[in-house]
Amino acid sequence: AQSVTQLDSQVPVFEEAPVELRCNYSSSVSVYLFWYVQYPNQGLQLLLKYLSGSTLVKGINGFEAEFNKSQTSFHLRKPSVHISDTAEYFCAVTTYNNNDMRFGAGTRLTVKP
Amino acid sequence: NAGVTQTPKFQVLKTGQSMTLQCAQDMNHEYMSWYRQDPGMGLRLIHYSVGAGITDQGEVPNGYNVSRSTTEDFPLRLLSAAPSQTSVYFCASSDPLAGEQFFGPGTRLTVL
Numbered sequence: 001a002q003s004v005t006q007l008d009s010q011v012p013v014f015e016e017a018p019v020e021l022r023c024n025y026s027s028s029v030s031v032y033l034f035w036y037v038q039y040p041n042q043g044l045q046l047l048l049k050y051l052s053g054s055t056l057v058k059g060i061n062g063f064e065a066e067f068n069k070s071q072t073s074f075h076l077r078k079p080s081v082h083i084s085d086t087a088e089y090f091c092a093v094t095t096y097n098n099n100d101m102r103f104g105a106g107t108r109l110t111v112k113p
Numbered sequence: 114n115a116g117v118t119q120t121p122k123f124q125v126l127k128t129g130q131s132m133t134l135q136c137a138q139d140m141n142h143e144y145m146s147w148y149r150q151d152p153g154m155g156l157r158l159i160h161y162s163v164g165a166g167i168t169d170q171g172e173v174p175n176g177y178n179v180s181r182s183t184t185e186d187f188p189l190r191l192l193s194a195a196p197s198q199t200s201v202y203f204c205a206s207s208d209p210l211a212g213e214q215f216f217g218p219g220t221r222l223t224v225l
Contacts, residue, residue: 009153032212043203044156044216051212090155094212100171101146101207101214103155 002027002093006104013081014112021076021107023091033074034092034101035065044090050074061085086111115139117217119204125223126194134189134220136204144207145187146171146214147179149200156203162187163209194224 007022025031032051036044048059055067065076074091088108094101120135138145143164148156158171162181176198178190187206191198201221205214 004155006155034213036216043218046213049213092156100158100161101205103148103157105153105155 001100002029002031002095002102004091004093004102004104006091006107008107009105010108010110012110012112015083016080018079019077019081019085019109021089021091021109023074023076023104025072025074025091025093027072027093027095029095032094032096033065033067034094035059035063035074035076036090036092036103037061038088038090038106040087047076047089081109081111083111083113085109117204117206117215119202119217119220121220122218123221125225126191127225128195130194132191132194134191134202134204134222136187136189136217137185138187138204138206138215139185140206140208140215141184142206142208142215143184144209145181146205146207147177147187147189148203148205149173149198150203150219151200159189159202191222196224198222199224 003026005024013019034049035047048057050057050067058064088106091104117138146161147159150156157173160179162168201219203219204217207214
C-alpha cells in the first residue's frame with residue numbers, strides 16, 4: 001500500500017517569512033497527492049491536490065506544492081506566512097479509483113509575530 | 114448543501130459500553146470512510162465503503178463495526194469501548210475520480 005512521511009513534526013517560523021513543509025511518499029503505482037490543513041478543534045480542509053498535469057499546484061491561502069516524481073516528494077510552500085496560518089498540515093496519498101487514503105503524521109506550523 | 118455531518122461532537126463512555134457514531138453526507142458520494150486521529154500519528158483508516166451494502170476494513174478495524182444501508186449514511190459502532198479507543202473520529206466521503214475526500218467536523222470520544 002502507499003504511504004506518506006512528513007519529515008518535520010513541528011516548524012516554527014516568524015511572520016512574513018517563507019516556509020516549506022516536506023512530504024515524501026511511497027507507492028508502486030501512480031499517485032494522487034493532497035495537502036490538508038486542520039485549524040484547532042476543527043476538521044480537515046483541502047489546501048491543494050495533484051491528480052495529473054502540471055507538477056506545480058496552487059491552492060488556497062497562497063500555498064503551492066510541487067510534485068517531484070523522481071524524488072517522490074510533494075513539498076508545500078508559502079512565500080510569506082501569516083499568524084493565521086498557524087495550524088497542523090497533513091500530506092496524504094491515494095491512487096486512482098482507490099478509497100484508501102493514507103496520511104502523514106502531520107506538521108504543526110507555528111507562526112510567531 | 115450540508116456536506117458531511119457527524120453526531121455527536123463529544124462523547125464520554127465507560128469501558129465496556131457500546132455506542133454508535135453517526136455520519137451522513139448529502140453529496141451523493143459512493144465512497145465513505147472512517148478515520149481516527151491520534152497525536153503524532155495523523156489519520157488512520159478504520160473502515161470504508163465503496164457503496165451501499167459494501168464495506169471493508171482499513172488499517173485499524175479492530176473493535177469497530179460499520180454498515181452501509183443507504184448512500185447517505187455510514188455509522189460506526191464501538192461494540193465494547195476501551196480506553197485505547199479514546200480519539201477524535203472523522204468521517205469522510207469522496208468521489209473516487211476526483212480523489213479528494215470531504216471531512217466531517219469530527220467526534221471527540223473519551224473512554225474512561
